[in-house]
Amino acid sequence: MKATFGEYIRQLRTDKGLTLTELAALLKLDSANLSKIENGKREFDEKRLDKLATAFDLDIEKLKTEYFGEQFAKKMYQYNCSSETLIVAEEKVNYLKSINVKQTEIKF
Amino acid sequence: MKATFGEYIRQLRTDKGLTLTELAALLKLDSANLSKIENGKREFDEKRLDKLATAFDLDIEKLKTEYFGEQFAKKMYQYNCSSETLIVAEEKVNYLKSINVKQTEIKF
């Protein structure tokens, strides 16, 4: 796995021999913007994770793990959060699940 | 610690016997909006964490931990992410620190 999500996409794309234009078409975005995403100058929109999974036949669960893992890491780095933050996050997500057994919206 | 950040603020505020209006003034926001924050209908802006710490003489580190821990938990719940996400986050934040020893911006 690459260090950043953008590099990861680039890896996938070049491994498959696709151009920016070709992959951009699959992801329904401009090739110039995909370039920026791969170079870490723009965010990859979470709404397109499913398209990305389809394009490369990836496990959506692993993809979400990478994507959100990176999002959280960037925030933590930016605000210099302690690793305790992740422990709290785990507690809180378990709490959310426990009080709301019925998953109202499944995004993927 | 309360389950949500809004409830946590409310706890702090009522413990100190402050009204919404009084605390809102300290945080430089409208009391109506503070009410929504406490009731989970609006987000607490991260830019105000330092004001909150000052108002209640709290450890800013603990406050960040609670705040971002909750943010991450909400995302994970919303997108039904696996707990692996947090492990990846930890790896990535360590990686970010290792490649960028010099902290360019310290927010707090």
Added chain:
DNA sequence: TTAAATTTGTCAATGATTGACAAGTTAATT
């Protein structure tokens, strides 16, 4: 050199967040 691929810059359109205020309800006090 030419053509394809990629990068960069810019900007208007879009969308989400926020601040502000009015109007409503609830709770406490007299």
Added chain:
DNA sequence: AATTAACTTGTCAATCATTGACAAATTTAA
């Protein structure tokens, strides 16, 4: 019960960040 303070809710324009789109420049490969 009437009055007042505290809180809640709804709304909307202003603000801010994100996105899509395109042109132009640069790099890479043939």
